[in-house]
Amino acid sequence: MRTTTNRGLQPNVLGTFDTIVMAVAGSAPAYSLAATTAVLFGAVGLAGPAALLYCAIPMLGIVLAYARLGRIDVNAGAGYSWVGRTLHPFLGFLSGWALVFAATVFMVAGSLPAGTLTLSLISPGLADSTPLAAAVGAGWFLMMLLVVLGGARLTVRAQLVMSGVEMLILLCFVLAAVVHRGRATAFDWSWFALDRFHGPGAFAAGALIAAFYYWGWDVTSNLSEETRDSRRTAGLAALVGVGFVFLLFEAFTVAVNVLLSAEEIRDAGPNVLAVLGQEIWPGVGGKLLVVAVLLSTVATLETTLLQVTRSLFAMGRDRTLPAALGLVHRRWNTPWVAIAAVGGAGLLMFAAAAAAGSVQRILSDAVAAIGLQIAFYYGLAGIAAIVAYKAVLFRSVQNFVLGGLWPLFGSAFMLWTFVESIGVLSTTALTIGLGGLLLGVVPLLVYWRKGSDYYRPARLDAVRALEAAEGSGPATRPRTGARDKSYATDF
Secondary structure, eight states: OTTTTTTOOOOTTOHHHHHHHHHHHOHHHHHHHHHHHHHHHHHGGOOOOOOOHHHHHHHHHHHHHHHHHHHOOOOOHHHHHHHHHTOHHHHHHHHHHHHHHHHHHHHHHHHHHHOOOOOOOOHHGGGGHOOOOHHHHHHHHHHHHHHTTTTTHHHHHHHHHHHHHHHHHHHHHHHHHHHOOOSSSSSGGGGGOGGGGSSSHHHHHHHHHHHHHTTTTHHHTTTGBBBHHHHHHHHHHHHHHHHHHHHOOOHHHHHHHHHHHHHHHHHGGHHHHHHHHHHHHHTTTHHHHHHOOOOHHHHHHHHHHHHHHHHHHHHTTTTOOGGOOOOOTTTOSHHHHHHHHHHHHHHHHHHHHHHHSSEEEEEEEHHHHHHHHHHHHHHHHHHHHHHTTTTTTGGGIIIIIIIIIHHHHHHHHHHHHHHHHHSOOOHHHHHHHHHHHHTTTTHHHHHHHHGGGGGOOOOHHHHHHHHHHHHHHOOOOOOOSSSSSOOOOOO
């Protein structure tokens, strides 16, 4: 893994606990609930819990696929490398491009609520100004950009503080919602049933939004070159993270259905958690959940920046994008050119958002567009895992189910959602989602013609890769009395 300066990312910075925190923060529980609950309710009504449940099952298949692929190819580009080495380099590049584009769009979709929430804590009247929200959101974005530039150790320490406070607030409100006496709607187990959806199109629309809820756990794979024992750690952290946020998402979605009326949910829009908090704990609850959402938004901005900059770093290193993106800062061991490029693109999008419509409308279109990109590159990763492990799938029932059947189901679900959603999304969402994907064809063709070695890959085969890993022997830590300072925290 050489860069254009023969310097790589700093290894062994993240331990097991750090990586789990990154997986949870990447899915952004409080932000996802605030930004997407009203959008999900508008798409499927009270069937939100069902959409989250039936998307979680195939999503776990994709998590298993990532875990297995990460065991045989440690690469900051993750799906970009895996799909390119198993299916086709063109599909691999477009897989990486989909992540990069989705993450870049998210810079606005994530930062605008951060700006709005910050303003609402100062003065509720200021929060209605989209230009002002864009300006404050850009400030948060630049702050996280500097943290990411400062290196993985600084990044994980900031993440531990932000996510720790966020989780504490959310768990307290889950318990408070359970004992709360008032209700707008009686709880109904049918909210988890498949027949709550009005046809395949409605189900696909709900699944696409649910995919946005979970998106972000795969940051553990993009950080694999900086993680201790990443062949095991990245996949384990992703599984734990997705399981944890699934429970949180279901708990809060049920609480919203029970405690708020349909009109309150629609009127609240991206402020639905503040309204829920006010219902549970009048006077203080709303502000506490606003703080949780703000912390979650800033935390997921950080993990998204990590994902997109590591992906661009891998692409620059492979010369499928400008080679300068593969440059690493001499002091901080971070891809500083990629970080600067993302910063410039993000600021341009903030300027466009400031002149656009309401925050709620921007969020709705952005969530749907990002959902298309997610379904595309997750679906390809599921197929890549099956192809890479095809020689061992029938050696045991466990291999067949966990390595073949479940990833195949996850991949088929994601790709079906991608196709089915095209007919029901708005023109703006389709333009952003499909247009952004097609835009990747331009650099693909340019750098393919330049002869990048990425387009002549060494095929990824699990049998050979695992044999090579076993032959090299396990990495061992020095047996010294002093604590290894390269790890922030660990089990």
